[in-house]
Amino acid sequence: MVYFSLFAVCYSLFLTSVLAQFICVASSTIFGYVSWHWYKKSHPQQGVFILDSTQCRFENNTLKINGHISNKSRVYQSSVWLYINGFASSHWLIINASGVDELSFVRLKRLTLAARHEQAELK
Incomplete structure (x- = not known):
């Protein structure tokens, strides 16, 4: 959200029309809100x-x-990004290592890699 706000302010300083400045700030605010909403949904x-x-x-x-x-799905050092295919829709779910205990996180990483491997073999 901070990134979008700074972008809107910096970019609008170079615009000469007040209407263009307002549109720039409004569109950056809307995109920032949508991005924040997506982040909160995928990172509970x-x-x-x-x-x-x-x-x-x-x-x-x-x-x-x-x-x-x-x-x-992707496995990183300190987070696991799960792309879950449901019956009707798909979702991203991000799980950080700091949010779970160490043993559970290692198990999650292993099972995610195994599931990715199984999906690759099926194709």
């Missing part, structure tokens, strides 16, 4: 995550996701 603060082979389920008070772990 709490919830229950159940992983069984390639099937997974995540629930919290605002979000319920069921499906398989896709090939698009």
Whole structure:
């Protein structure tokens, strides 16, 4: 959000029309809000995550996701980005290492890599 705000202010300083400055600030605010909303949706603060082979389920008070772990999922040093294919839609779910205990995070990384490997073999 800060990035979009700084971009809007810096960019609008070089515009000569007040209307153009307003449009620049308004569009940056809208894009910032949409980005923040996507981030909050894909990076929940709490919830229950159940992983069984390639099937997974995540629930919290605002979000319920069921499906398989896709090939698009990524494993990084301190986070796992899960792309979950559900029956009707797909979702990104980002889990940080600081949010779970170390053993659970290592298990999640292993199962994600195994699920990606299985999906690649099926294709």
